[in-house]
Amino acid sequence: MNVELRLLKSFQALADHLNFHRAAEELHLTQPALSRQIQQLEETIGKPLFRRDKRSVTLTHAGRFLRGRVSGLLTDVTVLVRETREAADGQRGTLALGYTESAMASFLPSLLRSLREKLPHVSVQLKQGHSEQLSREVTLRRLDAAIVSGAGGTPIATEAMGVVLPDNHPLTVRKAISLSALADEKFILFPYQVNPSLHRNIISGCEQAGFFPNIIEEAESRILAVNMVAAGFGVTFLNENLAHYCGQGTAFRPLKVPKLFMQYCLVEPADGEHPCLDVLKKILTGLASKPNKA
Amino acid sequence: MNVELRLLKSFQALADHLNFHRAAEELHLTQPALSRQIQQLEETIGKPLFRRDKRSVTLTHAGRFLRGRVSGLLTDVTVLVRETREAADGQRGTLALGYTESAMASFLPSLLRSLREKLPHVSVQLKQGHSEQLSREVTLRRLDAAIVSGAGGTPIATEAMGVVLPDNHPLTVRKAISLSALADEKFILFPYQVNPSLHRNIISGCEQAGFFPNIIEEAESRILAVNMVAAGFGVTFLNENLAHYCGQGTAFRPLKVPKLFMQYCLVEPADGEHPCLDVLKKILTGLASKPNKA
């Protein structure tokens, strides 16, 4: 014999009314049906829960104990059902989100803040990584989605790039620099494997400006690239939003049109139906309407 | 449509195995039955919990959320059933116990200590009062039982009484005093209403010793009676176990046979089937075997 929630609900009603007829009425049952249910519950427990005094029903010791606990259990169940429905709508649960360093350095903080506001009960599990690696983890279902720089998903944001020059460089006199003016420079770029799309973007951009960039170094991080510029190794490109990375010994200048752009994409799994992502995308379109907010 | 525990158990099994056949096997069901149950659960939730990929079953977002919570709920239920069974055996629940001042002053502390040891999960709610009042509350079911002095229940302990004399009283030279030697004394007793049985006991004891006691005062509490003895109003009777109540100006002397006794009784309700009381009675017989332990 097995306990079912229906039996516990019947028990609660009877414990409240201490009267089979009225309790059955509240449960939309007939009195004999309730009688059987209570018998069944008492059978599974093994001991009587009510004392039938031919005139009135009273709780036994075990019944009193149970009464004090059923209520909590039943509300637990209804809460669980409700919250599961909310989870289906994306209001609850977990969102494992991958992101790149550059995304975190620009629009991701405000995106996450909006997400927390819209979905306060969703726990966002963040994991930083490189674009390629994050995309792989999404297809392996170890991440629910990832925000990467480069192609490979739905575009969600673009950021213009600028040039980082040594502060003694003659071009620093200009407020903005055209790509063709950099034809003879030495370039420090990201490794191709870390962000192939950006790498290709830069090279094709230079080729359209009439030269092939002389890449003398590949730096693992943006800060390292800036430091190498300060040390005089060459010049590098940097998102306009990250211009504050440039400190002592360097100067940041935006590019003239045609600019170079860094593309951010949202990578989702094949049958992606994670409901939180719908909310996230809605927030993204909201952010896009007021560009470069971060 | 309503959620039943059977459905949640089936959900858990399928969420564990992600395979209808193996989950059904574990549940001692056939695969179609499980299929229907999952459909039914998804119908009540309103959203799918599993993604059937024609080749494999995976959890949806809502399913993942639910999986993390069902386990706790199901164990809550089994724990509740188990603890209710324990409550029926008296291992859990509440015991509302009335007691008199004198009981607490003698054997009740050790009784309660034993009770806590035998029934650590039973919360004992104590209420002090006079015998008559406590017996009434038991019949009104506001108390599960009461330990009173006097008749009216099953006898559980007897304590010999002694005499409290002013320390300048000539009888203090004797180590024990016969009741008949007190024929000419003035007596301070408990009010009749507070403990009629004791009152009657004392008077009939005195009559058998050949005199009717000269009651000059009725004191509400034992301490008060002792103080009145110290003030020279007369003499009083006191349980031997409470001899330490006698301080400055008084002297306690046991009675010679035939002694006076105070009877303690356990008062239970008419259909008393509170399981904790069985344990309590077993402890009481244990205490009786080593008398005057407290």
Added chain:
DNA sequence: TTCATTGATGCGGTTAGTTTATCACGAAAT
């Protein structure tokens, strides 16, 4: 193709639950 494995579905039988009607008991009213 052929076979095995996946989950879904239609059907018949069984079980469990519900209803209606009745019984046995006790208290209160007459």
Added chain:
DNA sequence: ATTTCGTGATAAACTAACCGCATCAATGAA
């Protein structure tokens, strides 16, 4: 004392739910 009402338990008939069997459709492997 008798009647009347209200209590919960019970029997029989009906209904709905559920389970198991057989089968189907879709997919992947040999």
